[in-house]
Amino acid sequence: MDWSLAxxxxxxxxxxxSTFLRCNLQQAGFSxxxxxxxxxxxxxxxxxxxENARLKSVNFVQSDCTDMVFSGSHSEGCSMVKCTAPRVNFANARLDKSSFVESNLENSNFDQAVISMSAFLSAKLQGSDAGGVTFTRVAMPGCDLRNVNLMHAHFECSALPEARLDGADxxxxxxxxxxxxxxxxxGASLNGAHLHYSSFAFAKLSGASFSNAEAFAVQFGGAGLxxxxxxxxxxxxxxxxASDLRNANLQDIDASDANFECxxxxxxxxxxxRCDNASFSHALIGTAVFSGTRLExxxxxxxxxxxxIGLRLPPSAHCDDVERSISEKFDPAAKVQHAPAI
Known part of the structure; x- marks a missing residue:
């Protein structure tokens, strides 16, 4: 079809x-x-x-989707590819097995949407509202999510490798x-965030705030913190x-059974x-402050x-090699005795 349905x-x-090719559908109603x-x-x-439409295998390709309304709709297997789509309204929509590829979705509204098994690939989302959105099995590799409202959003079993979230709330x-x-x-704020079983491996987290966050079994291996x-x-x-925690504030944390090795x-x-049963083996402690730290x-x-500073190890702590290294500091003979073979 190639005509005006404005x-x-x-x-x-x-x-x-049906296929609509170069059609004028401005302000068309599909509610x-x-x-x-x-x-x-x-x-x-x-x-x-x-609004409230049901879309299955509907694809928008290289189209102008500015100010479109999908609120309350249910999309399955749909896509937007290389579309101009700022200020689109997806509030309370459900998006299953959908994809957004190289599309501009800046300043769009995803408030309270439910998105599952979908992908945002090189999509622009700056200034969008994704507050309260549920993302389940969603891939967002390399997405720029700066200035996106993600407060109270819920990501589960999703992947955001190399995403830009610096300074994000x-x-x-x-x-x-x-x-x-x-x-x-x-510089991102994750105060009070729930992060259980997630991974920030090798992420850039300098100056980020995790105050009162719930982070059971979270992996920060190799991260810059x-x-x-x-x-x-x-x-x-x-x-x-192997993470960089220099000058980090870990006051009053519960890091029982945590791994700080290297x-x-x-x-x-x-x-x-509280660091009971935590491992600090091979860590570079330097002038870290341990005043009042539990280390059973x-x-x-x-x-x-x-x-x-203030480090006092209880009898249950495991520090045999540490004691040896300290004795080597004062006994050169001991240092030679334990020197590895070349």
């Missing part, structure tokens, strides 16, 4: 198996309509209304079993292996923290601790 009312209609196997190519759909956001490896969250704020966070079984902790404060059963194998 302003045409197709509310409640059933459309199937409550049922569309299946429909393709819009190079169409003008500015302001078109798909993620307070009370939930990331359950979600991968944010190599993502940029420098310099100056990050974890005050009061629940970090039981968290993994900080981490850099110089200048960090763990005052009042903690491990400090091959960890130099003589510059740490």
């Amino acid at each position: 302003g045409r009312c197709l509310d409640g209609q059933s459309l199937r198996g 409550g309509a049922a569309l299946e196997d429909i393709t819009f190519i190079d169409c003008n759909l500015t302001g078109a209304n798909f 993620l307070r009370a956001t939930r990331f359950l079993k979600t991968a944010l490896s190599k993502a940029n969250l420098e 310099r100056g990050a704020d974890f005050r009061g966070a629940f970090l039981k079984r968290a993994g900080f292996g 981490a850099q902790l110089d200048g960090a404060t763990l005052a009042g923290a 059963g903690a491990g400090f194998h091959e960890t130099r601790r003589d510059d740490a």
Whole structure:
């Protein structure tokens, strides 16, 4: 089809198996309509209304979708490819197995939408409202999510590798079993966020705030966490292996059974923290503050601790190799005895 349907009312209609090529559909009404196997190519759909519509295998390709309305709609297997689509309204919509590829969705409204098994690939979302959105098994690799409202959003079993979230407000956001490896969250606020079983491996997190976050078994391996704020966070079984925690604030955290092996902790404060059964083996503690830190059963194998501030190890702590390294400092003969063979 190649004609003008501008302003045409197709509310409640059933459309199937059609292709609209270079059609003018400005302000067209599809409210409550049922569309299946429909393709819009190079169409003008500015302001078109798909409110409460049901869309299955509907594809928008290289079309102008500015100000379109999909609120309350249900889309399955749909896509937007290389579309101009700012200010689109997806509020309370359901998007299943859908994809947004190289499309401009800036300043769009996804408030309270439910999105599952979908993908945002090189999509622009700056300035959009995704507050309260549920993302389940959604892929957003490399997406720029700066200035996107994600407060109270819920990500589950999703992937956001190399995403841009620096400076983002993620307070009370939930990331359950979600991968944010190599993502940029420098200066982001995750205060009170729920992060259970998620991964921030090799992510950029300098200056990020995780105050009072719930982060059971979260992986921060190799992450840059310099100056990050974890005050009061629940970090039981968290993994900080080889991470950079210099000057980080870990005061009053619960890091029981956590892994700090090979981490850099110089200048960090763990005052009042609970680190029972945590491992600090091979960590670079430097002048970290351990005043009032609980360390029952903690491990400090091959960890130099003589510059740490307020560090008092209970009898249950494992620190045999540390004691040996300290004795080597004062007994050159002991150092030669334990020197590895070349």
